[in-house]
Amino acid sequence: MTTLTAPASAPLAYRRSAVRRGVLWALAAAVPLAFLTVFFAYPVAAIVGRGLVADGALDLSGFADVLSRPRTWRIVGTTLAQATVGTVLAVVLGVPGAYVLHRCTFPGRTAVRAFVVVPFVLPTVVVGVAFRSVLAPHGPLGFLDWDGTFAGVVAALVFFNYAVVVRTVGAFWATLDPRAEQAARTLGAPPWRAFVSVTLPALTPAIASAAAIVFLFCSTAFGVVLVLGGTGYGTVETEIWVQTTQFLDLRAAAVLSVLQLLVVGAALAVAGRARTSRERALELRVTQMRLALRGPERRAGDVAAVAVTGLVVVGLLALPLLTVLVRSFRTPSGWGLGNYAALGTTGGPNALSVTVWEAAATSLRVALDATVLAVVVGGLVALVVSRRPRSRPARRAVRLLDGVFMLPLGVSAVTVGFGFLVALDRPFGIDLDLRGSLVLVPIAQAVVAVPLVVRTVLPVLRAIDTRLHEAAAVLGASPGAVLRLVDWPVAARSLGLAVGLAFAVSLGEFGATSFLARPDRPTLPVVIFRLIGRPGAENLGMALAASVLLAALTAAVMLVAERLRAGSAGDLA
Amino acid sequence: MTAPGAGLRVEDVVVLYRDDDGTTKAAVDGLTLAVAPGEVVALLGPSGSGKSSLLRAVAGLEPVARGRVTWDGTDLAGVPVHRRGMGLMFQDGQLFPHRDVARNVAFGLQMQRVPRAERARRVAELLDLVGLAGFGDRDVASLSGGERQRVALARSLAPRPRLLLLDEPLSALDRALRERLADDVRAALTATGTTALFVTHDHDEAFAVADRIAVMDAGHLLQVDPPAVLWHRPSSRRVAEFLGYEAFVAAGSPVGRALTGEAGAPAPDALLAVGPGSLHRVPDGVAATVRGAGFRRGVVELVVDVEGVGRVTVVEPSGDPAAALPAVGTQVTVRADPHRVAVVGGYG
Numbered sequence: 001m002t003t004l005t006a007p008a009s010a011p012l013a014y015r016r017s018a019v020r021r022g023v024l025w026a027l028a029a030a031v032p033l034a035f036l037t038v039f040f041a042y043p044v045a046a047i048v049g050r051g052l053v054a055d056g057a058l059d060l061s062g063f064a065d066v067l068s069r070p071r072t073w074r075i076v077g078t079t080l081a082q083a084t085v086g087t088v089l090a091v092v093l094g095v096p097g098a099y100v101l102h103r104c105t106f107p108g109r110t111a112v113r114a115f116v117v118v119p120f121v122l123p124t125v126v127v128g129v130a131f132r133s134v135l136a137p138h139g140p141l142g143f144l145d146w147d148g149t150f151a152g153v154v155a156a157l158v159f160f161n162y163a164v165v166v167r168t169v170g171a172f173w174a175t176l177d178p179r180a181e182q183a184a185r186t187l188g189a190p191p192w193r194a195f196v197s198v199t200l201p202a203l204t205p206a207i208a209s210a211a212a213i214v215f216l217f218c219s220t221a222f223g224v225v226l227v228l229g230g231t232g233y234g235t236v237e238t239e240i241w242v243q244t245t246q247f248l249d250l251r252a253a254a255v256l257s258v259l260q261l262l263v264v265g266a267a268l269a270v271a272g273r274a275r276t277s278r279e280r281a282l283e284l285r286v287t288q289m290r291l292a293l294r295g296p297e298r299r300a301g302d303v304a305a306v307a308v309t310g311l312v313v314v315g316l317l318a319l320p321l322l323t324v325l326v327r328s329f330r331t332p333s334g335w336g337l338g339n340y341a342a343l344g345t346t347g348g349p350n351a352l353s354v355t356v357w358e359a360a361a362t363s364l365r366v367a368l369d370a371t372v373l374a375v376v377v378g379g380l381v382a383l384v385v386s387r388r389p390r391s392r393p394a395r396r397a398v399r400l401l402d403g404v405f406m407l408p409l410g411v412s413a414v415t416v417g418f419g420f421l422v423a424l425d426r427p428f429g430i431d432l433d434l435r436g437s438l439v440l441v442p443i444a445q446a447v448v449a450v451p452l453v454v455r456t457v458l459p460v461l462r463a464i465d466t467r468l469h470e471a472a473a474v475l476g477a478s479p480g481a482v483l484r485l486v487d488w489p490v491a492a493r494s495l496g497l498a499v500g501l502a503f504a505v506s507l508g509e510f511g512a513t514s515f516l517a518r519p520d521r522p523t524l525p526v527v528i529f530r531l532i533g534r535p536g537a538e539n540l541g542m543a544l545a546a547s548v549l550l551a552a553l554t555a556a557v558m559l560v561a562e563r564l565r566a567g568s569a570g571d572l573a
Numbered sequence: 574m575t576a577p578g579a580g581l582r583v584e585d586v587v588v589l590y591r592d593d594d595g596t597t598k599a600a601v602d603g604l605t606l607a608v609a610p611g612e613v614v615a616l617l618g619p620s621g622s623g624k625s626s627l628l629r630a631v632a633g634l635e636p637v638a639r640g641r642v643t644w645d646g647t648d649l650a651g652v653p654v655h656r657r658g659m660g661l662m663f664q665d666g667q668l669f670p671h672r673d674v675a676r677n678v679a680f681g682l683q684m685q686r687v688p689r690a691e692r693a694r695r696v697a698e699l700l701d702l703v704g705l706a707g708f709g710d711r712d713v714a715s716l717s718g719g720e721r722q723r724v725a726l727a728r729s730l731a732p733r734p735r736l737l738l739l740d741e742p743l744s745a746l747d748r749a750l751r752e753r754l755a756d757d758v759r760a761a762l763t764a765t766g767t768t769a770l771f772v773t774h775d776h777d778e779a780f781a782v783a784d785r786i787a788v789m790d791a792g793h794l795l796q797v798d799p800p801a802v803l804w805h806r807p808s809s810r811r812v813a814e815f816l817g818y819e820a821f822v823a824a825g826s827p828v829g830r831a832l833t834g835e836a837g838a839p840a841p842d843a844l845l846a847v848g849p850g851s852l853h854r855v856p857d858g859v860a861a862t863v864r865g866a867g868f869r870r871g872v873v874e875l876v877v878d879v880e881g882v883g884r885v886t887v888v889e890p891s892g893d894p895a896a897a898l899p900a901v902g903t904q905v906t907v908r909a910d911p912h913r914v915a916v917v918g919g920y921g
Binding site: 012015017020390465467468470471472473474475476477478480481485486487490 | 588634636651652653654655656657658659660661662663665667669670671681683684710729732738
């Protein structure tokens, strides 16, 4: 028998180590809190202040002024309409996709599933360029005459968010027990009835959660709208940019940012609600069940689902990507690698200040910094929020932190960028203008990427049964050893995916970067946007080649990340 | 036996439990219990009686609101879970999914910084003990429910805990496996000389595994005794009912005397507990009406209403395969087997 009896002075020593542990946890919570306070809350507060405060007093005349402009209401209407239609279409197309790709099994499923996620991580500027080349008068779908229209923007938004619905709903659907539907069938319900009355209600939390996130992404879309929307087409997000950079009306931009925050806050509240009920429903999950698409299990609905999914994958997802790829090889002097050769130049007259390769190098550097920041901050957030402390105040604090840390999920990148411009000229009254320095770009990108990191790592940490921690503790593992030997090995694999996502997001980040990148050090997306804004076939060809380069970089990063990820990980949003 | 204070002592312990609505209730309410070194004690009680809370409090996973938990006379208050040197086996194993079988079993040894070679030897020894020799490099996900519990048992025994706590370790398994594993657990515990506290709501399991059984209800201890004493001398009606006794009758009453016949009751004012197997059919006895009849694993069970006693199950060996079961409503006469009637202690 072992003698582990504690010495007489032991309780005191234990109390001291418990205090030390408390301090460490407080630190782990304080680091991300401080980061988000300085680089998220403070800039956002500064924007709100701009809109509401004039000469030290509350002044709502800015609101009255901006809200009385018909232009504002047209833009708000467009934003809401674009987000609503985009969300409905993404859900309607995404649910059959979730069924086919996550519930059924067929050869090549893994490949199709991986392909479907590509658009989500593609830089928005690339998506914009891709849809423009498809919808342009000479593009494959030019006959639709959608170039620069509402329909074109919505199509691009659905392209972008399809994966969110498929992944969120699909992951949930895969764990749904099919026996409930089978029970309904034996009780006399025809297949469609069993689906509508048993499966659909069970899926509702997942669908609602996905829809809220998609609505959020659609209403804060920036790069896609800026590139695809024609003249006169604007959303709140692009209008903030226009007011700031073109009309130099910072107060109007501030008022619009406040409006945007309201929309985002509402969508986030809905998303949070849906997420809680989804997580609750997930507690009842069983082992994954997959249905064969062939043989006696096949149903009439399967054929329709396969048809819809096939059409989406080929027509909506593959066509724009292929078009960009093909077009990037067309130069004014015929087919060839001319556009790629031009990446080593600064483009046509007055197009760029650096070569595309230099911009790509800047992008990689910045993305590396942003990824480190986002993974450290996001990883700490996930770690702290996944704890289930015994004492009530601590539990409440964890729940509060959970909510606070989700806020940046909804923040529009443009608001972050604009907020940095407004707030960080003299941060907290310190005479230190950060705006000219290159540090702000990776920090802004990290703020945008943190929620994704949290969303990827947190579900994995949360899924670890408390009793697994207890089992380790009873076997003699100290709290630190439990973290190291139980939580870490389980979460490390999802951390690989988180690194990939953060890297991909910062590589393609355009909204905040477009405010903050110095003219002499632009990133790849900024360069692409500048190129398509210039006239001339050479510049467009270069933009297409640069888009292919950016897409290839992103895809390579995600491929490595998917390799690192084994087993289950969190959902996309 | 050993010196007083040796082993585990739970003294007047209260464990609180917080409901979803925020109110606190006592899951364990002023309970006192001692487990001597080398002894296996089963905590038997219906679900919600507080047995698991008590177990978790002993392990240090729940705070003790009042009272003391001591080991060899040393108060364990303030000693964190990982320093208590105890083992805990969960209902569903809780094996580490990212470690194979051998590395699961080795976890506790690793925490004790046992050298690698010694660790490997001990793991092999334990896997052999639980009948899983050669399973070391298997992925835990590939194991059946019974195999998982065997690994969990090996894992908790490996660091030689001074006390092993088992929280309904067999409840998630099917019946045949449960019965077999109960014997295996008993064999493993006695082979290693492990002191153990075994929580269960299943009588058969408690009787198969324990040296003494502690019956718990609503946070209180009702009785602690060796299995045979518990079975034949339940301390109260509540305990007898929980053990499965169906009807109670005063030994001195006319029907009590008629039931016990010439053999007589141990004491005229005793309360007798009658259960399945207590009564058998005789040509002359107390009148009873058959209310139901059925087969159970080689025996016939008749549910009869005995006048003045109540509804009791009569168990008879099933003899002639051609013989029909008595029809419902048939009148029979029964008498008690004095060795199969319990005397309830709380009465007289």
